[in-house]
Every structure is written in C-alpha cells, then in structure tokens.
Amino acid sequence: MTKRHRIVLAKMGLDCHDTGIVIVAQLLRDHGFEVIYLGLHNSADAVVKAALQENADAIGISFLSGQHMTQVRLLIEAMARQRMQVPVFCGGVVPREDAAELQKMGVAEVFFPGTLGPEVVARVSGVLDRGRAA
Amino acid sequence: MSQKPPLSSAAGIAIKETYGPDDITGFDAGRDLGASAGEFPFTRGPYPGMYRERVWTRRFQVGFGSPGESNERIKYLVENGANGFVITIDLPTSYGFDSDDPIAQGEVGVTGVAISTLEDMETLYDGFSPDSVSYALSIRPPVSAVTLAMLASVAEKKGIALDKVIGTQQNDPFYQMSGGPLQTVTQFFPLDGTLRLCADNIEFISTRMPRLNWMVTNGYNLRETGVNAIQDGAFTLGHAFNVFKMAKDRGLDVNVFARRASFFLSCSIDFFEEIAKFRAMRRIYAHTMREVFGATNPECWRMRFSVQSAGNTLTTQQPEVNVVRAGVEALAAALGGAQSIHLCSYDEGHGLPTEASSRMALRTQQVIAYETGITRTVDPLGGSYFVENLTNQMEQAIRAKLAEIDGLGGMFEAIRHGWLENQINQARYQYQADVDSGRRPLVGVNVFQIPQSEELPIEIHKIKADEWGTKRSEYLKQWRQRRDAVKWAEAMAHIETAWREGTNMVPALMNAVQNGVTMGECNEAMRQAQKWSFR
Structure with missing residues (x-):
C-alpha cells in the first residue's frame, strides 16, 4: 500500500470566501488524502512553514477577490527562500489569461469555478502520482 | 435529451403535481396576508401600492481604487440619473487596516474603495451633501463605528445637522461571514468589542441621526x-x-x-x-x-x-x-x-465586473420593471x-x-x-455532491456543456492593485507628516480612555478622525484598550 498524499490547504491574504476550499478539503479527505486546512488569512511564510512542518506533498490555495497574482508570487518567493519544492494548486475566480501566467510562475494546476469534484481529485492525484513515480 | 426536474424544492420541500383548495385549508386572507399590501402581517408587501407607487430602487454598486476615482464615477452616474449607491469598501478597510499596512499588499482598492482618513471620506462626498445623496456603506463594526464618525464629521464640516443625514451604515456585526463564519469576525478584533461598537452605533444613530439606516442584517453573504x-x-x-x-437590553426603545x-x-x-x-x-x-x-x-x-x-x-x-x-x-x-434590487454581472465567475457587464445587469432589471407589466x-x-x-x-x-x-x-x-459553521459546511458539501452526481442540474456545468473552444471570449476587469497600493502609501505618508502630532497623540489617548470607561465610542472616534487619526490607528487604539493583539 502506498503512503497517503498529504496536502496543506490555505486561504491567503484578506479574502474570506472559503466555500470552494472547504469543499475541496472534504473531497480530498473522502478520497484518501491527508488534508491539513490552515483556514483564512495566512501569510506566505505561514503557509510554507506549515507545509514544511507537515512534510506536505503539495500546497493548495484558493482566491475569489482578485489577489491571486500578488499572493501566488509571495508564496512562490517564500517557497524559494525555504528551498521548498512541492506542486502548488490554485483554484477560484481566476481569469484565464492570469491562469497562464500563474502556471509560468510555477503553479502546477489552476482550477476554475464549476470544476466538478471527480476532476479535481483526478488532476491533483495525477500530478502527485507522476511526482512520486519520477 | 431529456432531463427530469427534481420534484422537491432546493431546500427539500416536496412539490406536488397540482395544488387546490385542500392545500390551503383554513386560509384567511385578512389574517394571513393582510387586507392589502402595507397592512399587518405584510405578506403581500411592506407598503401600500408597492411598485404602482414606486418601482424598486435599482442601486448602483460603486467603489474601486482611491476615493477620488470612486467620487468621479459617482458624479458620472449622478449626471445619468442615479441617486442611491452601495459603496463597496476594499478588504483592508473592511478589516480596519490602512492602505499602507503590510497586510494590505495586493488588496488596496481591488474589491472596493480604500478609506483611511477623514479626508478620504470628504473626497467621496466631494460635490455631494450627505443630506441629499444616499450612500450605503457595506461595512460592519469595528470599522462601521469609524466610518460613522467620519460621516458625522463630514456633515459637521459641511454645516449639515446630524439629524438631516441620510444613508446607511450596514453595521451588521457578523457581516463578513461569506465563509469561515467565526474567524472572519474574530481574526482582527475581539468579538465582544465588535458587539459593543455595534450597540454604540445603534445608540448614536437612533438618538442623533434618526434618518440614517443603522442596521442592515446581511443574510446575503450567509446564503452565499x-x-x-x-x-x-x-x-x-x-x-x-x-x-x-x-439594543433593548441597553435600554433603547x-x-x-x-x-x-x-x-x-x-x-x-x-x-x-x-x-x-x-x-x-x-x-x-x-x-x-x-x-x-x-x-x-x-x-x-x-x-x-x-x-x-x-x-x-x-x-x-x-x-x-x-x-x-x-x-x-x-x-x-x-x-x-423587494424594495431594492442589485443583479450580479454575468462575468463574476471570471473576475470583478466590468462597466459593460454592470450595465447589462441594470438593463435586465429595467426590462422587468418597465416592459413586463408585473409592477x-x-x-x-x-x-x-x-x-x-x-x-x-x-x-x-x-x-x-x-x-x-x-x-x-x-x-x-x-x-x-460553531453550530452555524457546522450547518454551513454540511450544506456546502451536500451542494457540491448534488452537482457532481447530477442530482442538481447546472446548465453548462453538469448538463448541456460545450467545449472550451466554443466559449465566447470575455473582457476582464483589470486590477491595478500595485499601482493603487503605491499611490495610497505615498498619500498616507504625507498625511501622517502633515497632521499635528500633539493633537493626534491626545486623540489616540482619548480613544483608550473612552473605551475603558465604557462610554459611547462614536464621539471619541469623531474627535480622533478630526485630529488626523487614521482608520487603522483607530482600530489599533481600540485593540490596545482591550489589551488584545493579533500580530
């Protein structure tokens, strides 16, 4: 039996729309993930610190109020400072042209609103399983 | 393709094939509906005549970037016949932070206007008088106590009696609950302090500013x-x-x-x-x-x-x-x-609304109000x-x-x-499970989808968070240099004293904003008075 995937989920900045991420947390738990959800208003350093402490395989964040570009940049910078290399997943109200830029910055997958549960699980698992095989 | 609709309502009420007299036995129109609209128990509507007398208000939601930019937009809309506005506030201001607080990075002016100083509120009212143009501020305590103090100060400076001021301070203590219920309210200010300021506002407004709406219970964010x-x-x-x-326990009528x-x-x-x-x-x-x-x-x-x-x-x-x-x-x-309606723009799943999509939302209402005859x-x-x-x-x-x-x-x-949070989380998860399984049909998502290549291109509202943040930081730096340091320190001290003595905070906050104390500093002083810190 393989080890379960561990993922740290968090809301960053002042945005408090957490419906999506709370649903994803439960969804991933139901599919065998170990989920550590940090709640709202986390700084980039707090997310990276928690991910290191938890020995997480991935980080998942979500945005609804237009702060995704700034906060993702801060997160990627904080990860680089700590030499942390795990896939970052980002979901929420993100314009498609921004999504392409987020992926250039290093985000593994961007999930738009309306993505159904099974697809979220499949894409997250896909990235993590590929990482494990490599 | 056929899709059978669910036979119970979204909230789970079973819906029958037909309804008849047996389904409303004991129905008494006078008792259950009121003789007409505007009569107890108001089932038919709160006012006589309803839309025959006055069509619901089509409120404009305004607020982005700096107070100056928002004021220009309001002036444009007033020239085009609008007179009521919902002013949306950016997230840093909503949580009581100045635009130059490090926590505000990337958020200044994005979801609404930034208000840090009394001058910001004066700028928002430039060309308008608070007794003739109605602003509804989507704001909750502790911040609504400060914005109320700013509004009252603007009225005083313009020579308008407080009892003539119109508008709304939403003042709902649990307003930010569009998610993680308790944490959104307790993260940056103690809950008991928030409730006290809510009551201070009710007391101040109901005794001194009787034309101002003091409490809009926000069921919207909760439903969302x-x-x-x-x-x-x-x-x-x-x-x-x-x-x-x-409010009643405080002795208010x-x-x-x-x-x-x-x-x-x-x-x-x-x-x-x-x-x-x-x-x-x-x-x-x-x-x-x-x-x-x-x-x-x-x-x-x-x-x-x-x-x-x-x-x-x-x-x-x-x-x-x-x-x-x-x-x-x-x-x-x-x-x-409804007394007032605001429609979401069709592009909200992609980003913040554009002017074109906001206009479409308004036109949709106007068709219903002026063409369908339902009024x-x-x-x-x-x-x-x-x-x-x-x-x-x-x-x-x-x-x-x-x-x-x-x-x-x-x-x-x-x-x-945590009871409410639990109810919310169960409902959210159930909703997604219903969409995933197809029990709840969602056109374009789990039924009647089209490939991405056929989707129409969509214009995106451009966010200038970094530019707004930089400009606001420069402004606040100058503001802090310009003000009288001695008077500022006295006003800060007065906030702490008033808090500890348990007096109504609005007059102390008025004194503060008039002496250059910023939104963020007012909140910090009130946190310190409670010996409380989140940093």
Missing part, C-alpha cells in the same frame, strides 16, 4: 455560503432578533431603533421557493416584532429588504447564460416584494394555491429552525459555539 432558503430565512431573522435584543432596521437578502434560482421565502419572512418578522418585542409602532413591524441575485448560482462556463439566471432571480425578487398590481401571486401553500410551509420550516436557534441561546451563541 451554500445554505438553503429555510436556513437563510431562519439564520437571518435569528441574527436580527439577537441584535434587537442587545424598540419603537425608535427598529424603524430604521432593514435586510440585505439573496434571491436564488429556485423561483417559487424564493418568493415564498420573502413572503414568509415578512410574516414572521411582523408577528415577532409585535408579539415578542412588543413594538407598537406599525413601522417597526414592516420588514424591508434589498436583494442581490445569487452570485453562487452563476457559472464560469457559458457566462452569457448568467444574464438569464440573474433575470429569473430579479423577477422572483420583484414578485417577492401593475401588488403581489400578483397572492392567493395562488401553490404559492400560499409554499409560503405556509416555508414559514413553518423557518419557525422550526428559529426555535432550534432559540434553544441554543440565540444566534450569537450559535455562532460562538
């Missing part, structure tokens, strides 16, 4: 978390009743303060259920205000509400279809007797076997849920102990 129409009705009313009880209370509600997509919800809520409110709170002034029995269409029913896929969803929701809100008679669905039966069922279900909340010691306790 994914709870159903029954929970929506019960949580929203339970919440308002708890605030009223707090229910016949005075309740006159200026109103509601901000969501209208979702389950058409008849939403109409029944609005009608049932008005009836419960009227009975509760008269029989439980003992209000004798008929104005205090009347439940008035503004509606925004449900953002959480919009889809990112085939976004133009959202115009239809919002249109259906606006129709339900009008048939449900010609009051409560056109009243007396329908189905609608009256559903209204009765909604009332019973909401009352049962209210009794459950009472059993927990009221809504504040239910929130404090």
Whole structure:
C-alpha cells in the first residue's frame, strides 16, 4: 500500500470566501488524502512553514477577490527562500489569461469555478502520482 | 435529451403535481396576508401600492481604487440619473487596516474603495451633501463605528445637522461571514468589542441621526455560503432578533431603533421557493416584532429588504447564460416584494465586473420593471394555491429552525459555539455532491456543456492593485507628516480612555478622525484598550 498524499490547504491574504476550499478539503479527505486546512488569512511564510512542518506533498490555495497574482508570487518567493519544492494548486475566480501566467510562475494546476469534484481529485492525484513515480 | 426536474424544492420541500383548495385549508386572507399590501402581517408587501407607487430602487454598486476615482464615477452616474449607491469598501478597510499596512499588499482598492482618513471620506462626498445623496456603506463594526464618525464629521464640516443625514451604515456585526463564519469576525478584533461598537452605533444613530439606516442584517453573504432558503430565512431573522435584543437590553426603545432596521437578502434560482421565502419572512418578522418585542409602532413591524441575485448560482462556463439566471432571480425578487434590487454581472465567475457587464445587469432589471407589466398590481401571486401553500410551509420550516436557534441561546451563541459553521459546511458539501452526481442540474456545468473552444471570449476587469497600493502609501505618508502630532497623540489617548470607561465610542472616534487619526490607528487604539493583539 502506498503512503497517503498529504496536502496543506490555505486561504491567503484578506479574502474570506472559503466555500470552494472547504469543499475541496472534504473531497480530498473522502478520497484518501491527508488534508491539513490552515483556514483564512495566512501569510506566505505561514503557509510554507506549515507545509514544511507537515512534510506536505503539495500546497493548495484558493482566491475569489482578485489577489491571486500578488499572493501566488509571495508564496512562490517564500517557497524559494525555504528551498521548498512541492506542486502548488490554485483554484477560484481566476481569469484565464492570469491562469497562464500563474502556471509560468510555477503553479502546477489552476482550477476554475464549476470544476466538478471527480476532476479535481483526478488532476491533483495525477500530478502527485507522476511526482512520486519520477 | 431529456432531463427530469427534481420534484422537491432546493431546500427539500416536496412539490406536488397540482395544488387546490385542500392545500390551503383554513386560509384567511385578512389574517394571513393582510387586507392589502402595507397592512399587518405584510405578506403581500411592506407598503401600500408597492411598485404602482414606486418601482424598486435599482442601486448602483460603486467603489474601486482611491476615493477620488470612486467620487468621479459617482458624479458620472449622478449626471445619468442615479441617486442611491452601495459603496463597496476594499478588504483592508473592511478589516480596519490602512492602505499602507503590510497586510494590505495586493488588496488596496481591488474589491472596493480604500478609506483611511477623514479626508478620504470628504473626497467621496466631494460635490455631494450627505443630506441629499444616499450612500450605503457595506461595512460592519469595528470599522462601521469609524466610518460613522467620519460621516458625522463630514456633515459637521459641511454645516449639515446630524439629524438631516441620510444613508446607511450596514453595521451588521457578523457581516463578513461569506465563509469561515467565526474567524472572519474574530481574526482582527475581539468579538465582544465588535458587539459593543455595534450597540454604540445603534445608540448614536437612533438618538442623533434618526434618518440614517443603522442596521442592515446581511443574510446575503450567509446564503452565499451554500445554505438553503429555510436556513437563510431562519439564520437571518435569528441574527436580527439577537441584535434587537442587545439594543433593548441597553435600554433603547424598540419603537425608535427598529424603524430604521432593514435586510440585505439573496434571491436564488429556485423561483417559487424564493418568493415564498420573502413572503414568509415578512410574516414572521411582523408577528415577532409585535408579539415578542412588543413594538407598537406599525413601522417597526414592516420588514424591508434589498436583494442581490445569487452570485453562487452563476457559472464560469457559458457566462452569457448568467444574464438569464440573474433575470429569473430579479423577477422572483420583484414578485417577492423587494424594495431594492442589485443583479450580479454575468462575468463574476471570471473576475470583478466590468462597466459593460454592470450595465447589462441594470438593463435586465429595467426590462422587468418597465416592459413586463408585473409592477401593475401588488403581489400578483397572492392567493395562488401553490404559492400560499409554499409560503405556509416555508414559514413553518423557518419557525422550526428559529426555535432550534432559540434553544441554543440565540444566534450569537450559535455562532460562538460553531453550530452555524457546522450547518454551513454540511450544506456546502451536500451542494457540491448534488452537482457532481447530477442530482442538481447546472446548465453548462453538469448538463448541456460545450467545449472550451466554443466559449465566447470575455473582457476582464483589470486590477491595478500595485499601482493603487503605491499611490495610497505615498498619500498616507504625507498625511501622517502633515497632521499635528500633539493633537493626534491626545486623540489616540482619548480613544483608550473612552473605551475603558465604557462610554459611547462614536464621539471619541469623531474627535480622533478630526485630529488626523487614521482608520487603522483607530482600530489599533481600540485593540490596545482591550489589551488584545493579533500580530
């Protein structure tokens, strides 16, 4: 039996729309993930610190109020400072042209609103399983 | 392709094939609906004549970037005939932070306007007088106590008597609950302090600024978390009743303060259920205000509400279809007797609304208001076997849920102990499971999808967060250099003293903002007075 995937989920900045991420947390738990959800208003350093402490395989964040570009940049910078290399997943109200830029910055997958549960699980698992095989 | 519709409503009420006289046995129009609109228990509407007299208000939502930019936009809209505005505030201001606080990085001016100084509020009112143009500030305590102090100070500086000032300070202590209920309220300020400022505001407004709306219970954000129409009705009313009880416990007169209370509600997509919800809520409110709170002034029995269409029913896929969803929701809100309606823009699944998409949302309402003819008679669905039966069922279900909340010691306790959060989380997860399984059809998402290549291109509202943040930081730096340091220090000290002495905070905050104290500093001083810190 393989080890379960561990993922740290968090809301960053002042945005408090957490419906999506709370649903994803439960969804991933139901599919065998170990989920550590940090709640709202986390700084980039707090997310990276928690991910290191938890020995997480991935980080998942979500945005609804237009702060995704700034906060993702801060997160990627904080990860680089700590030499942390795990896939970052980002979901929420993100314009498609921004999504392409987020992926250039290093985000593994961007999930738009309306993505159904099974697809979220499949894409997250896909990235993590590929990482494990490599 | 055929898709059988579910035979129970979104909130789980079973819907029969047909309805007839047996479904409303004992129905007494005078008792259950009121002789007409504007009569107890107001099921048909809060005012006589309703839209025959005055079509619902089509409010404009304004607020982005700096106060100057927002003021220019308001001037443009006033020239085009608007006179009522919902001013949305950016997230740093909503949480009581100045634009130059490090926590505000990337958020300044994005979701609304930034207000850090008295001068910012004066700029917002440039060219307008607070006794003639109505601004509704979407704001809650502790911040609403500071914005109230700013508004009162603007009026004083313009030589306008406080009792002439119009507008709204939303002042709902649990307003930011569009998610993680308790943490959004408790992260940056102690809950007891928030409740005290809510009561301070009610006291100050009801005694000194009687034309100002002091409390808009925000059921909208709560509904947006994914709870159903029954929970929506019960949580929203339970919440308002708890605030009223707090005001009454402070010795305020229910016949005075309740006159200026109103509601901000969501209208979702389950058409008849939403109409029944609005009608049932008005009836419960009227009975509760008269029989439980003992209000004798008929104005205090009347439940008035503004509606925004449900953002959480919009889809990112085939976004133009959202115009239809919002249109259906606006129709339900009008048939449900709303006083003011704001429609979500069709592009909200992609980003913040553009001017073009906002205009489409307004035009949708105008078609309903001026072309369909539904405004010609009051409560056109009243007396329908189905609608009256559903209204009765909604009332019973909401009352049962209210009794459950009472059993927990009221809504504040239910929130404090995580009960509400639990209800929300269950509802959210169930909703997604229903969409995933197809039990809940969602056009373009789990039925009638098209490939991404066929999606229409969509224009995106450009966010200039970094530019706004930099400009605001420079402004605040100069502001802090310009002000009188001695007077500033005295005003800061006075906030702490007033807090500890338990006096009404609004006058102390007025003194503070007039002496250069910023929004962030007011909040910091009040945190320090409570010996509380989050940093």
